[in-house]
């Protein structure tokens with residue numbers, strides 16, 4: 001980290017708009033972003049791969065192009081150490097997200113919801129239906145309906161194609177390339193503060209930092225988002241309640257407003273609109289799900305120093321300051337485990353099992369505690385049993401595969417990982433883990449074959465082809481595996497050719 005990989009200064013937008021407009025300003029903001037990118041190491045590293053999207057400007061952002069940009073951005077985000085790959089956290093947010101999608105008019109489009117470790121309160125929509133949430137937002141929400149309200153608002157930005165409409169409107173005047181647009185969106189959404197620091201260093205105005213949606217788009221996202229929230233069964237009052245609190249915080253901190261408010265300007269008018277809608281809606285208070293509280297506890301445990309997390313949950317239990325006692329006890333056990341006090345953590349888990357109905361997240365934590373004491377074999381047995389009780393829970397199987405690897409039982413680990421890949425074929429890290437297990441047992445063809453898929457998912461077709469060549473010449477495989485490698489090679493070469501054609505356009 002801390003190294004700038006940007007190959008050169010980012011390109012400035014070509015041409016100048018003839019008429020000053022709202023989009024004129026937006027484009028200048030994008031220009032400032034590109035200046036900032038050269039100065040912000042993390043974003044500079046991203047700049048290296050995104051221009052693969054093609055250099056030429058387009059006047060229209062088709063759903064296919066949107067998906068391509070979104071996929072490319074997502075590949076970069078997945079590599080970011082702050083991307084939360086934790087299956088329990090990501091399963092939860094996908095669950096809430098798809099509950100909202102099911103209540104929306106468009107259930108068949110591609111959506112993916114993900115979490116980024118960042119204390120700022122923010123959520124953002126990217127092209128292609130990718131919606132990200134900062135851990136800070138999950139922790140700041142006072143109810144699950146508040147959290148779902150922000151997610152519904154972002155979902156509405158996607159459904160109404162706001163990013164695409166913004167791009168199409170600005171590109172007529174300035175011919176900004178897709179890559180530059182993607183970079184600007186990525187910079188604005190992923191790290192406005194770093195981008196801002198970069199801009200200050202470049203002596204540009206800090207006010208020109210973010211890529212805002214227009215007020216009309218915000219109003220539309222409120223309206224559509226509210227309808228979705230209402231239809232999904234969450235309490236629609238959650239949306240204005242959260243926005244109102246954000247607005248109050250903004251007034252309090254002036255220059256240090258929550259990031260969400262800076263990227264989605266809140267007005268008194270917007271909040272009044274939402275409250276009017278709410279006044280005509282039936283009263284419906286919905287209790288928070290246990291998973292909402294468990295996931296928040298898990299995120300809080302991972303945040304900051306372990307001893308602070310222990311103190312936080314211990315105090316909450318002692319003062320009986322909680323809405324969900326089992327979730328707080330779970331948090332306490334997890335915090336103790338993180339602090340290395342496995343004995344106390346184990347006692348808390350035992351108490352939890354006695355007092356609360358069973359839950360798969362208790363099983364994975366109990367296994368992590370066992371593994372922490374050095375009893376890897378016991379942890380594996382516990383996870384195998386939990387896998388029988390909860391056959392659909394991905395996190396239990398993922399945890400078990402990891403323990404099997406640590407035990408050196410790589411044949412079983414490879415089998416477990418194969419099963420996980422069938423469930424989630426898009427996750428590069430599963431293929432990387434599979435390659436490690438194959439390497440450990442000396443299965444070289446399979447090792448390179450798995451690495452090829454990992455590279456492919458990370459967007460590098462040439463590196464994937466190289467791995468397949470290594471697989472072909474490894475000489476330790478049967479006829480059927482080799483035919484599969486050959487077939488995959490043909491497919492990747494075809495994809496490579498298409499990508500080259502696309503780039504020459």
Ligand SMILES: [Zn+2]
Nearest residue numbers: 213218221264
């Ligand atoms: Zn918005």
